[in-house]
Amino acid sequence: MKSKHLLGLFGIEREEIELILNTAHNFKEVLERPIKKVPTLQGKTIVNLFFESSTRTRISFELAERRLSADVVNFSVSGSSVAKGETLKDTARNIEAMKIDLVVIRHSSPGAAHFLSRVLNAGIVNAGDGTHEHPTQALLDMFTINEKFGRIDGLKVCIVGDILHSRVALSNIFGLKTMGASVSVCGPKTLIPRDIEKLGVKVYYNVNEAIRNSDILNVLRIQLERQDKVFFPSIREYHLYYGITRERIQKYNRDIVIMHPGPINRDVEISADVADCEQSLILQQVLNGVAVRMAILYLLGTKN
Incomplete structure (x- = not known):
């Protein structure tokens, strides 16, 4: 190096x-x-x-x-x-x-x-x-993706959740873009940084559309400890509109791969059955x- x-x-x-x-x-x-x-x-x-x-x-x-x-x-x-x-x-x-x-x-x-x-x-x-930034997390995420697919170049990776407060998201964007992946982010407008498109990423506000158009979802938790104001009405409403559930995956993309840097808040950003499903690489990460x-x-x- x-x-x-x-x-x-x-x-x-x-x-x-x-x-x-x-x-x-x-x-x-x-x-x-x-x-x-x-x-x-x-x-x-x-x-x-x-x-x-x-x-x-x-x-x-x-x-x-x-x-x-x-x-x-x-x-x-x-x-x-x-x-x-x-x-x-x-x-x-x-x-x-x-x-x-x-x-x-x-x-x-x-x-x-x-x-x-x-x-x-x-x-x-x-x-x-x-x-x-959190560079070692992004590197292990890329290693896991490469191990699963045999490549990173050309894959479509969507980072879903609290992008605004996430150091994992930023390092993943930098690393994945460098390695040739197509990167997008998804979440409520209040949790998407302003002008993030300038980093070369696509923004989704509809999680179903994000699932449909991605090979991999990297799901982030809501970082309440870094939030100094209310960014969405309730945890229940967040899960309703942005939670990664089995129903959503089966309806929009059965083959999508699921990742999460941890810690997981089950049935908030991701349902328990998705966290433990066959497509999940969380423990491999x-x-x-x-x-x-x-x-x-x-x-x-x-x-x-």
């Missing part, structure tokens, strides 16, 4: 994405072995700086790090000096003084990962910064997340 950081997918070249996906394929084979560990990053120290709650991403990164034999340090805000008023910069620089190699950061502020890349010498991996993050840490860790 050209950079020692992975801060986002905006501007990243197709060759770099392909390198990550191909490397992840090799690590996916490692995960299928009885002994799922390689000594690749032995002697390297990786710090997970998570300033926001996380289940899948945090555990996935930690598993990936340990599968690569790295030394792992987990940071949480509770019980740290952040509670005493310490800044992000001081927290990170003090940790770096202990001779670390990579920092994986999740933070509520857009640009937090970029900020750390300017003040630290260690490599930085963005595990989600506010409503900005979780498994692939470990392989993709192993690839990223390997490429950056050996570079650093």
Whole structure:
């Protein structure tokens, strides 16, 4: 990779994405072995700086790090000096003084990962910064799509839900467009960013039309924790008009593939039977997340 950081997918070249996906394929084979560990990053120290709650991403990164034999340090805000008023910069620089190699950061502020890349010498991996980007999620989504279809180029992918507050949506748009996919978004007008068409995506406000014209639906949850006002009348009404249900899939596109970055709010953005149906790749995304993050840490860790 050209950079020692992975801060986002905006501007990243197709060759770099392909390198990550191909490397992840090799690590996916490692995960299928009885002994799922390689000594690749032995002697390297990786710090997970998570300033926001996380289940899948945090555990996935930690598993990936340990599968690569790295030394792992987990940071949480509770019980740290952040509670005493310490800044992000001081927290990170003090940790770096202990001779670390990579920092994986999740933070509520857009640009937090970029900020750390300017003040630290260690490599930085963005595990989600506010409503900005979540590059490793988009990469594992692309890996899962490529694994299912044997390609990304030419496929029609629709991202459905709370696009306005989603860092997953933005990274997926950047990555999928770079890889040649046709990308669309769907949701209520209040949850679609203004001028998003300028990113080269089509906008649907009717979910039935989106289902009919797509190969893949990547369904996003409603991010109530990031909403400072009411964007739709009720959860019930949202599910009525935009929920992905079995009835809708059977009526408009029986072969469509279903994805979701998690956490799932069942019977809100997606019905329980669709989340667990044969077309669902949701648990495959979780498994692939470990392989993709192993690839990223390997490429950056050996570079650093």
